[in-house]
Amino acid sequence: xxxxxxxxxxxxxxxxxxxxxxxxxxxxxxxxxxxxxxxxxxxxxxxxxxxxxxxxxxxxxxxxxxxxxxxxxxxxxxxxxxxxxxxxxxxxxxxxxxxxxxxxxxxxxxxxxxxxxxxxxxxxxxxxxxxxxxxxxxxxxxxxxxxxxxxxxxxxxxxxxxxxxxxxxxxxxxxxxxxxxxxxxxxxxxxxxxxxxxxxxxxxxxxxxxxxxxxxxxxxxxxxxxxxxxxxxxxxxxxxxxxxxxxxxxxxxxxxxxxxxxxxxxxxxxxxxxxxxxxxxxxxxxxxxxxxxxxxxxxxxxxxxxxxxxxxxxxxxxxxxxxxxxxxxxxxxxxxxxxxxxxxxxxxxxxxxxxxxxxxxxxxxxxxxxxxxxxxxxxxxxxxxxxxxxxxxxxxxxxxxxxxxxxxxxxxxxxxxxxxxxxxxxxxxxxxxxxxxxxxxxxxxxxxxxxxxxxxxxxxxxxxxxxxxxxxxxxxxxxxxxxxxxxxxxxxxxxxxxxxxxxxxxxxxxxxxxxxxxxxxxxxxxxxxxxxxxxxxxxxxxxxxxxxxxxxxxxxxxxxxxxxxxxxxxxxxxxxxxxxxxxxxxxxxxxxxxxxxxxxxxxxxxxxxxxxxxxxxxxxxxxxxxxxxxxxxxxxxxxxxxxxxxxxxxxxxxxxxxxxxxxxxxxxxxxxxxxxxxxxxxxxxxxxxxxxxxxxxxxxxxxxxxxxxxxxxxxxxxxxxxxxxxxxxxxxxxxxxxxxxxxxxxxxxxxxxxxxxxxxxxxxxxxxxx
Numbered sequence: 027x028x029x030x031x032x033x034x035x036x037x038x039x040x041x042x043x044x045x046x047x048x049x050x051x052x053x054x055x056x057x058x059x060x061x062x063x064x065x066x067x068x069x070x071x072x073x074x075x076x077x078x079x080x081x082x083x084x085x086x087x088x089x090x091x092x093x094x095x096x097x098x099x100x101x102x103x104x105x106x107x108x109x110x111x112x113x114x115x116x117x118x119x120x121x122x123x124x125x126x127x128x129x130x131x132x133x134x135x136x137x138x139x140x141x142x143x144x145x146x147x148x149x150x151x152x153x154x155x156x157x158x159x160x161x162x163x164x165x166x167x168x169x170x171x172x173x174x175x176x177x178x179x180x181x182x183x184x185x186x187x188x189x190x191x192x193x194x195x196x197x198x199x200x201x202x203x204x205x206x207x208x209x210x211x212x213x214x215x216x217x218x219x220x221x222x223x224x225x226x227x228x229x230x231x232x233x234x235x236x237x238x239x240x241x242x243x244x245x246x247x248x249x250x251x252x253x254x255x256x257x258x259x260x261x262x263x264x265x266x267x268x269x270x271x272x273x274x275x276x277x278x279x280x281x282x283x284x285x286x287x288x289x290x291x292x293x294x295x296x297x298x299x300x301x302x303x304x305x306x307x308x309x310x311x312x313x314x315x316x317x318x319x320x321x322x323x324x325x326x327x328x329x330x331x332x333x334x335x336x337x338x339x340x341x342x343x344x345x346x347x348x349x350x351x352x353x354x355x356x357x358x359x360x361x362x363x364x365x366x367x368x369x370x371x372x373x374x375x376x377x378x379x380x381x382x383x384x385x386x387x388x389x390x391x392x393x394x395x396x397x398x399x400x401x402x403x404x405x406x407x408x409x410x411x412x413x414x415x416x417x418x419x420x421x422x423x424x425x426x427x428x429x430x431x432x433x434x435x436x437x438x439x440x441x442x443x444x445x446x447x448x449x450x451x452x453x454x455x456x457x458x459x460x461x462x463x464x465x466x467x468x469x470x471x472x473x474x475x476x477x478x479x480x481x482x483x484x485x486x487x488x489x490x491x492x493x494x495x496x497x498x499x500x501x502x503x504x505x506x507x508x509x510x511x512x513x514x515x516x517x518x519x520x521x522x523x524x525x526x527x528x529x530x531x532x533x534x535x536x537x538x539x540x541x542x543x544x545x546x547x548x549x550x551x552x553x554x555x556x557x558x559x560x561x562x563x564x565x566x567x568x569x570x571x572x573x574x575x576x577x578x579x580x581x582x583x584x585x586x587x588x589x590x591x592x593x594x595x596x597x598x599x600x601x602x603x604x605x606x607x608x609x610x611x612x613x614x615x616x617x618x619x620x621x622x623x624x625x626x627x628x629x630x631x632x633x634x635x636x637x638x639x640x641x642x643x644x645x646x647x648x649x650x651x652x653x654x655x656x657x658x659x660x661x662x663x664x665x666x667x668x669x670x671x672x673x674x675x676x677x678x679x680x681x682x683x684x685x686x687x688x689x690x691x692x693x694x695x696x697x698x699x700x701x702x703x704x705x706x707x708x709x710x711x712x713x714x715x716x717x718x719x720x721x722x723x724x725x726x727x728x729x730x731x732x733x734x735x736x737x738x739x740x741x742x743x744x745x746x747x748x749x750x751x752x753x754x755x756x757x758x759x760x761x762x763x764x765x766x767x768x769x770x771x772x773x774x775x776x777x778x779x780x781x782x783x784x785x786x787x788x789x790x791x792x793x794x795x796x
Contacts, residue, residue, distance in 0.1 A: 078110055079341030082323040084127030087330055091132065092343055093124035093323075098134060113145070115155045120145060129168030129329050131190055135160065144171050144190055156193065164190075165208025167329070170228060172208050175200075187213060187228060196231060223253075237266070251354065252286045252308055263291055263308060269358045270309065271398040279304060283324040287331035289354045294322060294336075303336040303346065310352035312396050317346055360397035363452040365390045367405050367444040371462050376499040378555050382462045383431040384409070384442035391448045402449035409442045414463075414498050434464040437498040468559040469497035469551035476565035479605060481658035482541045487569045490536045495551040495559065506535040506549045507561070513542030521548075544568050574603035574654035574662045581650055581668040584722070587675040587790050591644055595670045598637040601654030601662060609655045612638050613664075617795050619645030620680045622717025626651075645674030645792055673724065673790035681791065683711035683772075689726055694787040697734045697774040708774060713791065716767040720760040720794035725787060728752040732784025733775040739768055744775065747786045754789060 078099070084091035090101045092110065097119040099110040113120040113132070122134040122143065132145040134155075141157040144164065148154060161174040171190055175183035183202045188195040198213060200206055206215040212234070213226040225234040253264040261281050264272045275284060279293035280301075286292075295304030295316055302318030303325055318338065325336040332349050368388035373379065386407060391399040408424035414437030421443075422432075434440050441461040447453040473494040480487040491508075495501045506527040511518040527535055529552075539545045546566040551559045578600040585593050597614075601607045609632040617623040629638045632655065640648055649669040654662045676686045676695040685696040700708030713721075721736070727749035736743045738761045745757050774786055 080337050080343055081321065081341075082124045083326055083335040083337050083343040084124050084132065085326045085328045085333060085335035085345070086127055086130055087328050088130065090335060090343060090345070091124060091127050092337075093122075097121040098124055098132065113153055115145060115153045120153070120155070126164040127326055128164055128166060131164060131168030133158075133162065133164040133171070146190055154191075158188070163208075165210075167208075167210040169211065170208050172206065175202070177202075185215075196228070198226070252289070252291070254284060254286060263306075265308070265354070265398070267356075268398055269355055270396050271393055273312065273396075275306070280322070283322075285325070285327055285334075287327050287334065287348050288351070290348050290351045292325050292327065292334045292348075294320060294325065300339070303334070303344075305334070305346065305348065305351075307351045309354040310396065317344070355397075358397055358400050358450060360394045360400050360448075360450055361452055362392040362394040362399075363454040364392065364403040364446040364448050366454050366457055367446050369442060369444050369457050369460050371442070371460050373462055375461065376463050376465055376554060377434075378464075378466055380433060380435070380464065380466070381431050382434050382440040382442075382464065383429065384444075384460060384462075385429050386444040386457075387428060389446045400448045400450040400452070403446050404448075405444055405446050407442060407444045409440055411441075412439045413437060414439075415496070434462075436464055436466040439463045439498070463498045465497060465499035465553060465555055465557065468557040469495040469501050469553050471495045471549075471551065471559065471562055474549060474562045474565060476547060477567055477658065479568050479570040479658050480539075480545075481660055482569045482571035485541050486538055487541065487543075488536050488538050489545040489547065489567050490534055491547040491549060491565055492534050493549045493551075493562070494533055497551070497553040497557070499554045501551050502554045503529045503531055503552050504533070504549055505529065505552070506547060508535075508537050508545060508547040510537075510539060511544040511546075513540070518544070518546060539569065541569050541571050570605060570656065570658045570660060572604055572656075573660040574601045574607045574656050576601045576652060576654055576662055576665040579650070579652060579665050579668050581670050583670060584792075585642075585670060585672045587644055587673045587678075592641055593644075593672045594639055594641050595648055595672075596637055596639045597650040597652075597668060597670075599652040599665065600636055601652075603654065603656040603660075605656055605658075607654045608657050609634055610636070610652055611655070612650065612652045614638075614640060614648055614650050616642070616649075617647040617717075617793075619643065619674060619678065620713070620715050620793070623647070623649065623795050642670070642672045644672055644678050647671040647792070647795060669796070671722070671792045671794070673722075673792045675790055676788065680714045681711060682713070683709075685709040687787070689787050692789055694726065694789050695772070697732075697772055697786045697788070699732065699774040699776040699784055709785075710774070711772040711788070713770045713772075713793075714767060715770055715793050717763055717765070718770075718793040718795060719763045720758060721770060722792050722794060723757045723759070724754055724789040724791075725757055726753070726789065727755055730785070732777070732786050734786040735771075735773050735775055737771045737773070739764060745786070748784075758794070760794070 078094055080092040080094050082093040088103055090103055092099045098113045100113050101108050101110050122136045125135050126133040130147045134143045134145060140160055142160050142162050143155045144158050145153055145155040158171055159173050163172040165172055169190060171188050173186040175185050178184040178199050181202050182199055185198045185200060185206050186195050200215050201218045211228050213228050215224045217224055223237045227234050251266050253266055255262055255264050261275045261284055262272050280296050284293040289308050291306045291308060293304055295302045300319040301322055302316040303320045305315045307313045321337040321339060323337050325334050327334050334346050334348060335343055338344050367386040369384060369386045372383040386405050389403045389405055391401050391403045393399040404426050405428050406424040407427050407430040408421045409430060409432050410418050410421045412418040430442060432440050439461055441459040443456045443459045445454045445456045476491045480489050507521045507523050509518045509521050537545055544566060546564040548561045548564040550561045581595060581597040611631050612629040613626040614629050615623050615626045642648055647669055649667040651664045651667045653664045676683060676693050683695040687694055687696040695711050696709050698709040725747050727747050729750055731747035733744055733746045736745060736759055741761050743759045774784060
């Protein structure tokens with residue numbers, strides 16, 4: 027079919043060109059299939075004879091046609107073993123260029139003549155021919171032929187439509203730069219004002235329908251539901267029902283070779299190394315399949331547009347079955363939601379009014395795959411609110427709108443959200459919320475505090491006011507003022523508004539005063555909308571320079587040998603202050619059984635208790651001290667130490683005794699002199715010590731008891747235990763601390779001049795450290 031001369035080359039329009047997803051290349055093999063067989067992907071050779079080279083091919087439902095140098099030839103479809111035979115008109119072979127074939131009607135051009143020929147076969151199979159002007163176009167269905175346009179005034183032309191067989195004609199006037207085409211018994215034409223496609227019944231010449239189209243497109247050729255439109259260099263495919271998106275064929279086809287079949291577009295592709303028959307599926311994934319190499323001649327569809335014929339580069343005709351192409355959907359399957367709405371507040375994040383408004387915009391509908399966007403995007407909006415300091419309530423019922431206003435009381439936060447959906451019911455998610463807080467009042471104080479008295483250090487004291495406030499829009503700053511009452515004065519001075527205290531963002535303010543003065547402070551708050559609160563109630567304070575005093579400390583000085591090896595000591599204390607003692611600090615240092623006192627450690631810090639308890643082992647010593655604090659931080663001096671010593675028994679380490687006996691029901695260290703050598707010698711004992719300054723002993727007295735020496739270094743001290751009365755006594759011995767570890771020796775003394783055996787007994791001992 028020759029269309030380029032008549033402005034009826036079929037094109038289509040679109041906003042975006044869509045490339046095919048899947049592309050395959052099939053090279054036709056030198057097969058020997060029977061003429062008329064449909065190919066299974068790569069096409070079947072129709073004429074196996076190598077003696078006939080074809081230039082162009084035509085295809086109808088019943089026959090295959092070819093143009094050769096010898097003339098136009100035909101072969102029946104679906105007949106095994108069929109061969110080419112010439113088309114005879116009045117007994118002579120039909121010679122010329124095969125332009126179109128449809129429903130056993132051919133359009134043939136004779137380059138040597140000024141006219142083309144329309145050729146048709148009657149019911150008896152006889153071919154007839156008549157002349158038509160050069161440049162005529164055979165309409166789809168083979169019933170009508172469209173003659174070239176003739177000028178009809180400014181910017182308009184007249185088209186004449188003739189019946190192929192009867193030559194009866196009808197004229198139609200149309201814009202000069204707009205195309206027309208014939209499809210069966212229908213004439214399709216493009217009008218300019220308004221831009222529309224007109225459907226005309228050729229039998230009655232009546233207008234059947236009008237469809238609006240975008241302006242600026244020249245070519246138009248409907249083929250069922252699909253239409254070619256666009257410009258001469260950029261053909262587009264348009265789905266008339268609007269279910270699929272339009273897409274361009276610029277990079278796929280030679281524009282003069284494009285034709286439309288059942289849900290496919292066919293033509294000669296120019297985007298490979300050699301020309302190919304290119305088939306584009308118009309539904310589904312819009313897959314592209316290529317066959318070839320092919321001649322440059324335009325391929326031809328059969329009457330039902332279910333097969334296409336083309337001439338390979340070897341001059342043989344090949345057919346491709348198009349029935350496997352996906353069937354176009356009859357409903358829009360687009361599933362992509364529109365774009366997310368843009369949401370903005372009119373008043374900003376804080377408002378001083380009683381209503382809050384949000385607006386949404388910027389919604390565009392998108393598409394999924396090859397489907398056209400369903401359009402009709404609708405925005406829904408909703409909101410929820412939260413009173414100041416409380417959680418949000420439920421979202422209000424959404425409604426379709428691009429502007430939503432809500433009433434809000436002071437302190438209420440209002441949050442808006444929006445979503446969009448298209449005509450297919452595809453919804454976006456709800457947008458991120460935008461929120462505004464209503465603020466119609468000044469900030470409210472949640473805390474204003476100051477101590478009633480402040481501590482004086484070196485004659486000066488610092489009074490500090492602490493404060494905090496809440497506000498729906500946030501507290502921007504504070505103003506603080508103060509006034510001072512001098513020592514001995516009857517009234518306070520004027521309020522002082524120090525510059526550094528005005529517009530401060532700090533939540534504490536400190537003012538220095540002297541001992542004996544009184545200080546009062548007040549604060550007010552300001553929010554971001556310049557709402558200013560009233561001054562707070564003033565907080566006043568005095569000074570306190572007197573530290574507490576420790577009035578009592580108590581702890582037992584000596585404890586006997588504990589039966590369990592350990593003893594609990596309780597240290598009690600008390601203090602006084604003109605404003606009351608608030609807490610105590612207690613420290614202790616412990617001397618082990620054979621060593622010096624250790625470093626002080628804190629037993630209790632800032633405790634409100636008036637006693638502490640400590641557990642000591644036999645032979646150990648603990649020394650306590652305490653100090654008191656008042657409410658402003660004044661601290662007393664440390665008290666004098668109170669020490670408690672726990673006595674150690676005869677078997678306690680580090681006592682090393684030769685003899686341990688039981689006397690009077692208790693265990694004792696027995697010391698004996700060595701006058702009578704046959705009686706078992708003498709018994710002595712020793713204790714190793716470090717850092718001690720003495721020892722406290724409990725010894726037995728009796729008439730037969732003797733005297734023993736206690737020696738530390740070079741110092742010897744005698745302990746006489748002879749007494750007319752039997753019992754126990756305590757002996758304390760002292761020496762100078764040598765700073766080094768040394769032994770304390772215990773030895774029984776032999777009486778002189780009257781020597782005799784004597785024995786002394788030590789019940790307990792404890793080393794001293796002061």
